[in-house]
Amino acid sequence: MEKLIRHSGNYRKLLSYQKTEVIFEMTYYFCHTYLKKGDRTIDQMVQTARSGKQNIIEVCAASATLTKTEIANYV
Numbered sequence: 001m002e003k004l005i006r007h008s009g010n011y012r013k014l015l016s017y018q019k020t021e022v023i024f025e026m027t028y029y030f031c032h033t034y035l036k037k038g039d040r041t042i043d044q045m046v047q048t049a050r051s052g053k054q055n056i057i058e059v060c061a062a063s064a065t066l067t068k069t070e071i072a073n074y075v
Helices: 015-034 042-074
Strands: none
Touching: 015 042
């Protein structure tokens, strides 16, 4: 049964993850270059960009568990 379950954690090869990395880096650079220090907008923008990356990582980690659950329901 373990051979049926895809190995998770290879999120770095996903195009969507690679794009969120670029978005995060660009957002971080923009905020720290063009916005005033101490501006709450900086924190909000950087946290939002970071959460995009984190969401993809979490879904990839959960995908193997979800697959195990789906297989167990049909066996």
